[in-house]
Amino acid sequence: MTTDSFRRQPFAADDADALAAFCVARGGPYDTGLVKTLLCELTSDAAGVFIVHDADGVALVATVVDRVRNGADAASVETLGVRASIPAAIFTRLVLQPAIAFARSGPRSALHVALPPTRLPADGAERALRDAGFERAYDTFEMRRPASAPPPPVPDALPPGWTWAHLDGGRVDEAHAALVAMFRDAPATHIKPIEDFRTAVTSGVARWRALLDGDRIAGLVRAVPHGDSGEVRVLGRTPAYRGRGLGPRLLAEGLRVLADANAGGGDVDLAVEAANEEALDLYHRFGFKILTRTPVFALALRG
Numbered sequence: 001m002t003t004d005s006f007r008r009q010p011f012a013a014d015d016a017d018a019l020a021a022f023c024v025a026r027g028g029p030y031d032t033g034l035v036k037t038l039l040c041e042l043t044s045d046a047a048g049v050f051i052v053h054d055a056d057g058v059a060l061v062a063t064v065v066d067r068v069r070n071g072a073d074a075a076s077v078e079t080l081g082v083r084a085s086i087p088a089a090i091f092t093r094l095v096l097q098p099a100i101a102f103a104r105s106g107p108r109s110a111l112h113v114a115l116p117p118t119r120l121p122a123d124g125a126e127r128a129l130r131d132a133g134f135e136r137a138y139d140t141f142e143m144r145r146p147a148s149a150p151p152p153p154v155p156d157a158l159p160p161g162w163t164w165a166h167l168d169g170g171r172v173d174e175a176h177a178a179l180v181a182m183f184r185d186a187p188a189t190h191i192k193p194i195e196d197f198r199t200a201v202t203s204g205v206a207r208w209r210a211l212l213d214g215d216r217i218a219g220l221v222r223a224v225p226h227g228d229s230g231e232v233r234v235l236g237r238t239p240a241y242r243g244r245g246l247g248p249r250l251l252a253e254g255l256r257v258l259a260d261a262n263a264g265g266g267d268v269d270l271a272v273e274a275a276n277e278e279a280l281d282l283y284h285r286f287g288f289k290i291l292t293r294t295p296v297f298a299l300a301l302r303g
Contacts, residue, residue, distance in 0.1 A: 006052060006059070006094060008052055008053075008095075008098075009052075009058075011039070011049035011051055015051070016036045019051065019058070019061050019080075022058050022061060022081050023081030024081075025081075026082060026119075038063050038065060038078055039080075043063050043064050043065060044066050044106055047098075048063055048102050049063045049064075050098070052086060054086075058081075059083050059084055060081070060083070060086055061079075061080045062077055062121060063077075064078075064099050064102050064103055066102075066103060066106045066107075067193055068190035068191060068192055068193075069180065069193075070186065070189055070191065071183065072109075073109045074110035074187065075106060075110070076112040076113070077095070077099050077111065077114075079114070079120075081119070085120050085121065085123045088123055088127065088128045090122070092132065095122075096128060096129070100132065100301075103301055104301050109300065110299065110301055111298070113298075114296045116142070116294045117293075126297070129299075130297075133299050134297035134299045135297060135299075136297055137187065139275075139294060140274060140293070140296065141271065141290045141293055142270075142271050143269065143283055143288040144268065144288060144289060145267065145289075146267050146287070146289070147265045152251070152255050152287065153285065153286065155249045158249075162211070162212065162218075164253060166210075167208035167220070171210060171217070173194065174217055175197075175210065176194050178220060179191050179197075181239055182239070188273050188296070189234070206222060207222065207224065207257055208222050209254070211237075211246065213241070218241040219236065220234060220235075220237075220250075221251070222234040223255075225261035225262060227266075230262060230268050231268065231269045235247070235251060236250075237250065247282045248282065251283070255268060255286070269291075270283065270288065274293060
């Protein structure tokens with residue numbers, strides 16, 4: 001395949017269904033709904049979506065996610081689907097350089113690029129990033145609890161006055177503020193703008209559970225069923241409740257929600273920053289095993 005055969009196709013919202021199907025079919029990490037959200041809602045403009053074609057059709061789909069909040073104030077390049085790794089020079093010309101320019105035109109102060117080993121966007125991608133000025137910032141672990149794992153630990157009964165509640169429209173603003181406080185310093189956790197978060201919660205698609213101390217949110221967990229498997233996407237407690245042993249309660253509740261959705265079985269996936277030793281210990285105790293380690297590279301966009 002010659003380099004002349006690669007080209008970038010402009011993105012239009014009408015393309016989202018076909019591109020989501022491509023990404024899911026190539027073993028991408030996200031379901032159809034989330035791929036479409038990343039393509040259409042969490043990038044600030046269609047120019048932030050990168051569709052690379054060769055003579056055989058779509059080879060790579062990526063997007064710059066810049067409508068989120070995280071501890072690094074960073075936009076991120078999300079590789080959503082890869083049919084085959086493209087040459088590093090093509091990756092640099094058709095994806096990396098325009099992604100940097102796109103991110104620099106926006107409000108974020110850094111750009112992050114993850115290189116998951118199961119869907120590398122290019123041969124020599126790490127070298128291309130370093131040549132462009134990126135440095136390794138942190139790593140994430142992708143973890144899985146297999147359906148064959150022993151039953152998870154059962155937490156003690158909730159203290160008096162504590163309850164579980166389904167997150168609905170009445171608590172959206174409080175929950176969003178709690179998430180911002182929980183993950184203020186976490187570079188790998190992205191918080192949607194309040195308007196998008198409200199839409200996601202009130203649509204009923206997201207399965208959020210809130211742990212309440214009286215009427216106050218102490219912790220939140222989001223569990224996402226995927227057919228006969230599932231994913232724990234968000235798990236956190238507000239700063240005032242750290243160190244009080246809420247992690248096992250939140251994780252057990254997320255697993256319960258998934259077990260109910262999947263008739264009691266199925267693998268469960270999650271991702272965690274490699275340096276978060278407290279979370280890693282919790283997940284190991286609940287039967288999660290590390291599948292892959294993904295390095296994340298960062299480039300400062302200001303200064």
